[in-house]
Amino acid sequence: VEKQIAELRGQIEKHNYAYYVLDQPSISDAEYDELMRKLMELEEQYPQYKTPDSPSQRVGGAPLEAFQKVTHRVPMLSLSNAFNEGDLRDFDRRVRQEVGDVRYVCELKIDGLAVSLRYEDGYFVQGATRGDGTTGEDITENLKTIRSLPLRLRKQVTIEVRGEAYMPRKSFEKLNEKRKMNGEELFANPRNAAAGSLRQLDPKVAASRQLDIFAYHVVNAEELGILSHSAALNYLDELGFKTNPARQVCETIDDVLSYIEQWHERRASLPYDIDGIVIKVDAFAQQKQLGATAKSPRWAIAYKFPA
Numbered sequence: 001v002e003k004q005i006a007e008l009r010g011q012i013e014k015h016n017y018a019y020y021v022l023d024q025p026s027i028s029d030a031e032y033d034e035l036m037r038k039l040m041e042l043e044e045q046y047p048q049y050k051t052p053d054s055p056s057q058r059v060g061g062a063p064l065e066a067f068q069k070v071t072h073r074v075p076m077l078s079l080s081n082a083f084n085e086g087d088l089r090d091f092d093r094r095v096r097q098e099v100g101d102v103r104y105v106c107e108l109k110i111d112g113l114a115v116s117l118r119y120e121d122g123y124f125v126q127g128a129t130r131g132d133g134t135t136g137e138d139i140t141e142n143l144k145t146i147r148s149l150p151l152r153l154r155k156q157v158t159i160e161v162r163g164e165a166y167m168p169r170k171s172f173e174k175l176n177e178k179r180k181m182n183g184e185e186l187f188a189n190p191r192n193a194a195a196g197s198l199r200q201l202d203p204k205v206a207a208s209r210q211l212d213i214f215a216y217h218v219v220n221a222e223e224l225g226i227l228s229h230s231a232a233l234n235y236l237d238e239l240g241f242k243t244n245p246a247r248q249v250c251e252t253i254d255d256v257l258s259y260i261e262q263w264h265e266r267r268a269s270l271p272y273d274i275d276g277i278v279i280k281v282d283a284f285a286q287q288k289q290l291g292a293t294a295k296s297p298r299w300a301i302a303y304k305f306p307a
């Protein structure tokens with residue numbers, strides 16, 4: 001039976017990854033539900049074979065009394081903002097003055113909720129909100145219900161990852177439809193809906209909200225021998241995380257400006273809200289040279305789209 005349960009677990013997670021991370025369903029919903037039902041029935045009968053990475057955790061367990069506090073070993077900083085081309089050219093000038101020739105990575109700035117995810121030997125062990133940057137709330141049980149969040153990595157590594165949890169626009173519209181029918185107060189936007197969903201003490205509520213997550217940062221990248229942010233993102237893909245496919249390496253600030261122009265136009269075609277573009281110095285050695293202020297890294301900047 002133990003082998004049968006392990007077999008089922010592997011199958012379900014494989015279909016889960018295909019559907020939620022690759023966006024390429026590999027079986028029908030009905031077949032998927034049948035596999036899940038079978039797994040939960042066997043785990044009910046043989047609880048000794050239940051493992052921390054079992055997909056049965058994704059439906060959410062018992063409600064919590066309260067959220068525990070979590071201290072971030074590495075503070076979760078925020079990004080300084082740029083509002084126009086001048087701000088971006090100033091940033092580029094400052095960076096080049098300090099580190100000379102430089103490559104940037106541009107990414108979409110997802111309008112969600114920053115979270116920190118800790119994995120030990122490849123298993124998801126804890127997830128927390130940003131909070132005040134130093135202390136956040138433990139929302140592990142809620143994060144486990146996000147289907148694109150791997151419960152077990154493809155490599156047995158101990159890693160801390162930062163990402164943006166968000167609610168796709170379709171999920172947001174469906175949720176507000178339902179709330180309208182029930183005469184409940186509507187969420188103002190997907191970001192508030194995502195925050196509200198992850199702050200629920202009952203994980204079953206979070207599980208019902210069809211949240212998603214993009215991983216965008218490896219905290220202990222250098223310890224893992226990774227030398228640049230673009231390499232860190234590719235490593236996250238290898239581990240089984242969902243990263244944002246629109247990222248692009250830019251050699252000049254003019255390339256950055258055209259990336260921004262491109263995504264400002266294509267913004268409405270995305271299935272989620274973005275509130276800007278994040279520009280980061282790619283090489284970690286140069287990030288280190290530039291360092292950070294108490295509040296934000298000096299090697300990154302967020303260009304905010306005009307509201």
Ligand SMILES: COc1nc2nc(N)nc(N)c2nc1C
Nearest residue numbers: 077078079107108109216217278
């Ligand atoms: C390295 O620090 C950061 N990187 C980020 N990257 C993306 N794509 N989106 C963010 N919101 C973000 N926020 C921070 C603080």
